[in-house]
Amino acid sequence: MTTIPSRLARLTKSSSSWDQARSSSRSLYRQWMRAAPEIVSLYALNIPAYAIRAKVREQFERNQHVSDIKAVDVLLLKGHQDLQETLNCWKMDSHVLRWFAAEELPPRPDNFLDAFYNSRDDSKEVQPTA
Template sequence: MTTIPARLAQSTQVSKSLEEARKRATALYRDYYRSAPEICSLYALDVPPSVMRAKIRSKFEQNRHIQDLAVLDLLLLKGRQEYQETMNVWKQVPQLMKWFAEEEAPPKPEGFLQKFYASRDEGRAGV
């Protein structure tokens, strides 16, 4: 497949209202959602499209509460850039798998002693 850099490029937009920003966010979400099977096949991921779609939804849900138009426009710009880079295969597999890293990470220690032992064990890993 030939990479066409301008294939998914869009000009920068400034939202005039929250409704307009919501429509742009919905369009971006739909683009990602429809492309999940293609992303999995382009990068030969051992993740089914349903899991990819669930991860995409959770990423969008994290920013659902934001009401500032400037922040929303910036997030939409970055999201659109990520989409273009992903679909043009300008990323590597580890960059995509980073989306799933937080689920595979061990739980963070909570108490003082657990944090102490965890930091001590990290120091011994290099020995």
């Protein structure tokens, strides 16, 4: 598949009303939902499409309480850019998998000793060298 950079390009636009911003947001959300299976196949991920959709939904819900219309326009621009970069394969697999990295990180230790004890590897036995 050849990459056509202008395939998903969008002009920057300012929303004149909340209704227009909402419809733009819904349109972007639908584009992401429709693109989830294509993202999985493009990057050959071992993640189902519904997991990608859940991550996208999480990002949209995280920003649902933004009350400044100019901030919403910036978020929409960034969302369109991210979609374009993802579908044109301008990202690497690690960039896409980074969406899921936050869930897999272990909790950070509270103090130095806990961090020190967690870094020890008692499961490996040291073999003496002859």
